[in-house]
Structure formats: structure tokens, C-alpha cells
Amino acid sequence: MSLPQGFRYAAVYAGIRKIEKDDLALIVSDTPAVAAAVFTQNRVVAAPVVLARKNLAASRGKANAILVNAGNANCATRTGDQVALATIRATATALGVKTENILPASTGVIGVEMDGGKIVDALPALVARLDAACFDTVAAAIMTTDTVPKTAFAEIKSGRKVARIAGMTKGSGMIQPNMATTLGFVMTDAVVAPALLRSALKAAVGRSYNRISVDGDTSTNDTVAVLANGASGVKPTAKAFEAALTEVLESLARQIARDGEGARKLVTIDVEGAASEKAAEQIARAIANSPLVKTAIAGSDPNWGRILCAAGYAGVAFDPRKVDIDMQSIAVCRRGLAADFSEDELKSKLDLPDCSIRFAIRGTGRGRARFWTCDFTKEYIDINASYRT
Amino acid sequence: MSLPQGFRYAAVYAGIRKIEKDDLALIVSDTPAVAAAVFTQNRVVAAPVVLARKNLAASRGKANAILVNAGNANCATRTGDQVALATIRATATALGVKTENILPASTGVIGVEMDGGKIVDALPALVARLDAACFDTVAAAIMTTDTVPKTAFAEIKSGRKVARIAGMTKGSGMIQPNMATTLGFVMTDAVVAPALLRSALKAAVGRSYNRISVDGDTSTNDTVAVLANGASGVKPTAKAFEAALTEVLESLARQIARDGEGARKLVTIDVEGAASEKAAEQIARAIANSPLVKTAIAGSDPNWGRILCAAGYAGVAFDPRKVDIDMQSIAVCRRGLAADFSEDELKSKLDLPDCSIRFAIRGTGRGRARFWTCDFTKEYIDINASYRT
Numbered sequence: 001m002s003l004p005q006g007f008r009y010a011a012v013y014a015g016i017r018k019i020e021k022d023d024l025a026l027i028v029s030d031t032p033a034v035a036a037a038v039f040t041q042n043r044v045v046a047a048p049v050v051l052a053r054k055n056l057a058a059s060r061g062k063a064n065a066i067l068v069n070a071g072n073a074n075c076a077t078r079t080g081d082q083v084a085l086a087t088i089r090a091t092a093t094a095l096g097v098k099t100e101n102i103l104p105a106s107t108g109v110i111g112v113e114m115d116g117g118k119i120v121d122a123l124p125a126l127v128a129r130l131d132a133a134c135f136d137t138v139a140a141a142i143m144t145t146d147t148v149p150k151t152a153f154a155e156i157k158s159g160r161k162v163a164r165i166a167g168m169t170k171g172s173g174m175i176q177p178n179m180a181t182t183l184g185f186v187m188t189d190a191v192v193a194p195a196l197l198r199s200a201l202k203a204a205v206g207r208s209y210n211r212i213s214v215d216g217d218t219s220t221n222d223t224v225a226v227l228a229n230g231a232s233g234v235k236p237t238a239k240a241f242e243a244a245l246t247e248v249l250e251s252l253a254r255q256i257a258r259d260g261e262g263a264r265k266l267v268t269i270d271v272e273g274a275a276s277e278k279a280a281e282q283i284a285r286a287i288a289n290s291p292l293v294k295t296a297i298a299g300s301d302p303n304w305g306r307i308l309c310a311a312g313y314a315g316v317a318f319d320p321r322k323v324d325i326d327m328q329s330i331a332v333c334r335r336g337l338a339a340d341f342s343e344d345e346l347k348s349k350l351d352l353p354d355c356s357i358r359f360a361i362r363g364t365g366r367g368r369a370r371f372w373t374c375d376f377t378k379e380y381i382d383i384n385a386s387y388r389t
Numbered sequence: 390m391s392l393p394q395g396f397r398y399a400a401v402y403a404g405i406r407k408i409e410k411d412d413l414a415l416i417v418s419d420t421p422a423v424a425a426a427v428f429t430q431n432r433v434v435a436a437p438v439v440l441a442r443k444n445l446a447a448s449r450g451k452a453n454a455i456l457v458n459a460g461n462a463n464c465a466t467r468t469g470d471q472v473a474l475a476t477i478r479a480t481a482t483a484l485g486v487k488t489e490n491i492l493p494a495s496t497g498v499i500g501v502e503m504d505g506g507k508i509v510d511a512l513p514a515l516v517a518r519l520d521a522a523c524f525d526t527v528a529a530a531i532m533t534t535d536t537v538p539k540t541a542f543a544e545i546k547s548g549r550k551v552a553r554i555a556g557m558t559k560g561s562g563m564i565q566p567n568m569a570t571t572l573g574f575v576m577t578d579a580v581v582a583p584a585l586l587r588s589a590l591k592a593a594v595g596r597s598y599n600r601i602s603v604d605g606d607t608s609t610n611d612t613v614a615v616l617a618n619g620a621s622g623v624k625p626t627a628k629a630f631e632a633a634l635t636e637v638l639e640s641l642a643r644q645i646a647r648d649g650e651g652a653r654k655l656v657t658i659d660v661e662g663a664a665s666e667k668a669a670e671q672i673a674r675a676i677a678n679s680p681l682v683k684t685a686i687a688g689s690d691p692n693w694g695r696i697l698c699a700a701g702y703a704g705v706a707f708d709p710r711k712v713d714i715d716m717q718s719i720a721v722c723r724r725g726l727a728a729d730f731s732e733d734e735l736k737s738k739l740d741l742p743d744c745s746i747r748f749a750i751r752g753t754g755r756g757r758a759r760f761w762t763c764d765f766t767k768e769y770i771d772i773n774a775s776y777r778t
Contacts, residue, residue: 043700043705044697076727110694110697111722111727295770295774296773298774305500308433308465308499320432338500381687384681385687
């Protein structure tokens with residue numbers, strides 16, 4: 001699929017990571033783009049998040065570029081604010097735009113001072129490499145414990161013309177405080193008004209990034225930013241744009257859950273029949289975060305009692321005698337009791353890389369939600385028992 | 390330490406577990422005891438919990454005995470209510486007391502029908518074995534994935550006389566839905582009024598069982614029950630009784646956290662300087678439940694950034710620049726920034742079986758809370774990936 005027009009990308013190794021692998025990247029719109037972003041809800045917020053939020057306010061939602069580094073979260077550091085500001089100021093000078101029009105983002109270890117000099121020194125090489133074709137290079141540069149780069153694309157047609165959306169993300173958990181973080185960057189050449197961009201992003205994130213979990217930890221650096229530069233000349237309807245943006249973010253979010261640290265399986269959880277969408281989401285989240293559900297999936301164990309139990313502590317009222325549970329489309333629980341199913345058949349279906357759980361409450365409730373998580377394996381422990389040292 | 394007077398204990402193998410190991414136990418007070426209990430907050434509640442709650446209400450807080458089985462949680466089963474009632478009815482007949490004066494409790498797999506006939510058949514042998522010295526036999530019979538039995542004792546002196554408290558518990562997580570459960574049984578020969586017994590239990594559980602976490606899952610069968618038969622003739626003050634009961638429950642709760650599935654380390658978390666005790670507890674709980682903190686402890690990695698980050702998503706407002714963090718009494722973070730410490734020294738101290746985390750907010754807040762958890766190792770995954778099958 002083609003990329004949106006009017007964007008260029010570049011990545012270099014600036015020496016922030018210990019291993020020699022691209023760790024600094026730049027995404028530039030050829031013209032000032034309408035920009036919107038959502039950030040972590042953590043009380044502990046990294047310096048680049050504080051600055052990006054400030055810049056978006058100062059620029060009234062306009063941005064020319066995103067400067068992102070991997071290898072250091074620039075969080076809980078003495079020099080964090082200065083380093084973040086100095087690096088985007090140098091970037092602004094190199095690009096000939098205002099400092100407030102650069103959005104910074106960082107991912108990596110928390111509590112270690114970041115050497116901004118390395119970034120400033122690498123900028124000339126970075127800017128020289130800017131190219132419309134380097135999208136995948138940037139998607140690879142922002143990876144930390146990710147095992148694969150994650151990208152997603154959509155088109156919005158308008159007569160014979162077309163607007164495009166291209167997104168990239170990193171994160172091997174929605175949510176990991178130390179190697180901090182989920183970052184997501186979405187570029188579109190659609191013509192989108194600032195208010196629509198913000199509302200569409202909020203709605204799309206609510207049904208994508210906010211519906212995945214790897215380990216239940218919320219990072220200090222989470223950022224999902226969208227740049228809309230209008231280069232296609234196509235002005236989609238609000239509904240069409242939100243649908244296309246949701247498609248891209250949902251794909252990116254699913255890719256994060258599938259690539260969760262140590263994970264071998266993507267688990268899709270559908271909750272139906274709750275009193276509201278919020279109640280359905282709460283139940284789905286409790287199931288998705290239960291280490292016992294996730295280890296059972298890792299072991300291909302059709303342990304539906306753990307699913308029912310996790311729903312029971314989700315903080316949502318329901319009658320257990322009205323609950324039906326399916327795993328891999330096989331009925332395992334009907335009206336809160338064991339259904340008659342073949343353990344062997346289901347166990348072999350649970351060995352597949354895609355697992356589904358359906359949790360349905362009989363009755364009149366129309367609240368439903370879909371949520372993604374991954375299985376929980378020993379490799380998660382391996383990766384995290386010694387990430388820092 | 391001596392046991393409280395006027396209680397007898399027994400255990401047998403009734404054939405509920407697959408392996409031949411005691412799975413049915415009885416605790417009897419020679420006289421009707423004042424009884425109080427707290428139960429799981431899960432919406433999905435096992436049949437014995439429903440019945441125990443009902444009996445305590447019907448008897449106005451009097452009980453003669455506790456009948457407990459391991460190997461089956463008697464939860465989410467067609468015949469659960471009948472089986473629970475039939476087994477305590479038979480027990481009441483065998484002991485010559487009222488059915489409402491027997492408290493049932495179960496622990497084991499969810500969603501599998503329990504054969505009450507096996508329990509009824511085993512009752513004569515069980516009752517014949519009742520003996521004041523069989524306390525430890527019962528503590529062993531209620532174990533599931535526990536690696537050690539867990540007991541705790543306290544004395545309350547009153548002049549030359551003494552009242553005693555003896556408690557036993559099981560659970561290799563506070564909180565495990567499938568092998569369901571934490572059970573705790575506490576016997577005392579102190580003279581305690583019903584209202585005091587209830588309030589003291591509530592307070593003591595609030596600072597013990599409700600302050601531990603292994604995996605964040607809340608079971609369907611959790612029960613902590615206290616029987617006070619007054620056999621010592623000692624009537625302690627409310628303060629003295631609550632303190633002694635808290636001491637016993639805290640010890641039992643700590644033993645559960647230390648024996649958490651796959652755990653090698655007990656982690657004690659102290660939060661200080663929060664706005665309230667509740668706020669302190671919320672922060673401590675978020676740290677205790679963070680898989681990233683727990684895997685770092687498993688790897689003896691002094692990764693304080695993960696502790697700060699977990700506190701950040703606890704839902705409590707605080708200024709990160711006022712946070713001090715110590716691990717094993719070594720300052721690792723001061724005012725939200727890295728402190729100067731020896732990684733090698735701290736890493737070797739984190740290899741010890743007891744780890745401490747202190748999270749202190751500078752300022753005037755007087756809320757403090759202590760919380761216990763365990764490290765998170767690959768063995769947790771081993772144990773839980775195939776518990777059922």
C-alpha cells in the first residue's frame with residue numbers, strides 16, 4: 001500500500017543504545033500538519049511527554065516533525081527537561097521551523113541521565129537521510145524489546161482521489177514502565193480539521209490502544225501522535241476518517257499484544273451482554289490481566305473457571321448463572337456451569353497462535369467490548385528479570 | 390507454644406484429591422464457640438461460602454465446627470448447594486449439634502462436580518480421629534499448591550492466666566481462582582463477645598490478608614474464620630485481643646506471600662507520607678502487583694524506575710519529585726532521581742530470601758501502610774500453565 005504524500009523519514013545510530021542499532025529517528029511533514037496526541041495517564045511523566053503536550057498547546061495543534069529516540073526514556077532524570085528542549089530546538093533549527101512545532105518522544109530505561117549532545121551531534125546525518133521511502137527504517141529504529149516492527153495502513157477514497165493513513169508503533173506490552181513504552185505515530189495526507197483530528201484520535205485510541213494489555217503496567221512515556229498534512233487534498237467525512245484511523249490503530253494495537261514480551265499467542269476477548277460498553281470493557285480487562293488466565297492459555301489448558309473467576313472480581317455486577325463462555329468458538333461453560341466439550345479437541349485448538357475467548361451474559365444488556373492480550377510464558381520472566389543490568 | 394483449650398482436630402483422605410493425601414478435615418470446639426468470618430469479595434461465590442455466611446447469620450455467630458475439604462472448590466457446579474448442605478448436615482448429626490452451627494469451606498478446582506457421598510462416607514473415620522493434638526495434621530490437609538503448612542500462635546496474658554490463639558492457613562497466593570483459595574482458621578480459648586470478635590477480625594484482616602498479593606487474582610472461595618470458645622476463662626481487653634489476633638493473621642498472611650507460587654523471596658513494601666492510610670495502601674498494592682517490579686526482584690535487579698512507575702499508576706496523587714525509595718535499606722532514589730549507590734552491593738543483598746522496599750513521600754502526609762508480596766519467577770508459569778489438566 002502506498003504511503004501518505006508529503007512525509008519524509010530518517011533514522012541513525014546516535015549512540016544512546018548500548019548496541020549499535022538505529023536509536024534516533026525523525027518524521028517530517030513537508031508542510032505544517034494538524035497534530036493531535038494522547039499521552040500516558042501515569043502520575044510519573046517523562047520529560048518528552050511534558051514538552052510534547054506543552055508544544056501542542058503552544059502551537060494550537062500544529063506540528064512539522066516528531067523526534068524520537070529509543071534506549072533512554074528521559075524520565076526521572078535531573079536534566080530531562082533541558083535535554084528534551086535542547087534536542088528539539090536543534091531539530092527546529094536544522095529544519096527551519098519553530099521549536100514548538102517539533103514533538104519529542106523517548107523510549108527506554110527510566111532514571112538514567114540522557115546525553116542530549118549525542119542527539120544534537122547526530123542531527124545533520126539524520127536530516128541528510130530524510131526520505132519518503134524510509135518509513136520502515138523508522139519503524140525498526142523505535143523498537144526496544146519488540147521482536148518485529150509494527151506498521152498499519154488504510155485508505156480513504158473520495159471519488160477518484162484517495163487519502164492515505166500510515167501508522168507505526170512500538171511496545172512489547174502496552175505498558176511497561178522501564179523499557180518504557182508504547183509509542184505510536186500516525187501520518188495521513190487527508191485534510192482534517194484540528195477538532196476532528198482530536199476527537200477521532202480519542203475515539204480510536206479508546207477502542208485500540210486502551211483495549212490491550214500485556215502485563216497491566218502503565219508506562220511513563222506512552223504517546224500516540226497523529227499528523228495530518230492535507231497533501232492529498234482529500235477531505236474525508238468525520239465518520240470515514242474516524243473509521244480509517246480506528247482501523248490503523250486497532251491493527252497496531254493488536255500487533256503490540258501479539259508481540260507482548262515472551263508471548264506466543266494473541267488472545268482476543270469478546271464480552272457481550274453487559275449493562276454498558278464500559279462494564280463490558282471492565283470485565284474484558286480483568287480477564288485479559290489475569291495471570292492465571294494467561295498462563296492457562298500458554299499451557300493450552302481450557303481452564304474456563306479462571307475466566308469466570310476473573311470476571312467475578314472485575315467490579316461489575318452480573319449473575320454467574322447467566323454466563324456462557326466459549327474458547328476457540330467451542331462452548332466450555334453454559335449458564336455458569338461446565339458445558340460438554342472435548343478437552344483434547346479444544347487443547348489442540350488452543351495450540352494455535354490465535355486464541356479467542358467469548359464471555360456472554362444472557363439477558364437484555366447490550367454492552368459489548370473487544371480486548372486483546374497475549375499468553376504469559378516463562379520468556380516474559382527471562383526478559384524482565386534482568387532488563388536493566 | 391501450647392494450643393488453645395477445648396478444640397479438637399482431625400483429617401482423613403476421603404478420595405476428593407487425585408493423589409492419596411488427607412483432603413477432608415474437621416475442627417471442633419467442645420462447647421459452642423462465638424464465631425466470625427470474612428469471605429471473598431468475588432461476584433462468583435462458591436457454595437460453601439454462601440452456606441457458611443447463611444449459617445453464621447442463622448446461628449447469630451455461634452459455631453461448633455468447621456468442615457473443610459481440599460481438592461475441589463465446590464464452585465460453579467450444578468449440585469454445589471446440595472452437596473455443601475448434605476455434608477454439614479451429616480457432620481452435625483455425627484457431632485450431635487445443629488446444622489447451622491457447622492461452617493463449611495472448600496478449596497480446589499472450580500467447575501467440577503463434587504461427590505458429597507465421599508465426604509459423608511469418610512465422616513465416621515474423621516470424627517473417630519478427633520484429637521486436641523491433631524492441629525498440624527489439619528494444617529497439612531488443607532494445602533493445595535502450598536509447599537509448606539502455615540500456622541501461627543499468640544498468647545494473651547491476664548494476671549497468672551493465659552488465653553491462646555492458634556491459626557492455620559493455606560494459599561500459595563492470596564488469590565487464585567482455580568485451585569481456589571485462601572482459607573484461614575483461627576481458634577482461641579479467650580472469652581470474646583460476638584461484636585468484638587467481628588470488629589477485631591475485620592480490623593486484623595484489613596492489615597494482614599487484605600495486604601498480601603501473589604498474582605492479583607481474587608478467588609471464589611476465600612474464607613477466614615475465627616472460633617472463640619472461652620475455655621481459658623480469660624477475657625482480654627478489646628485492644629489486647631485485636632493486637633494478638635492481628636499478630637496471628639499477619640504471620641499467616643506473610644507465610645502465604647512467602648510461599649507464593651514459584652516464589653523464592655518475600656517482599657515487604659512500606660509506604661510512608663501518603664495523604665491517608667488508604668492512599669498508602671493503594672500505592673503499596675500497585676507496587677506489589679506490578680509484574681515488572683516482581684520480575685526485577687526475582688532477578689535481583691535494583692530497578693527502582695519500575696517501582697516509581699507502578700506508584701504512578703496507583704490512582705493516588707503525589708509529586709514524583711518528593712519521592713524517596715530504598716531497597717534493602719539502601720537509598721536508590723531521592724527526590725525522584727537516582728541516588729548514588731553500589732549496584733553490586735545491592736544486587737547481592739537482593740539475593741536474600743527477604744527483600745524490603747520503602748517508598749516515602751516527603752512532606753506532611755501521615756498515611757502509611759505495609760504490604761507483602763513475593764518475587765515472580767518462571768516456576769509460577771510452570772505451576773499454572775497446566776494446573777487443571
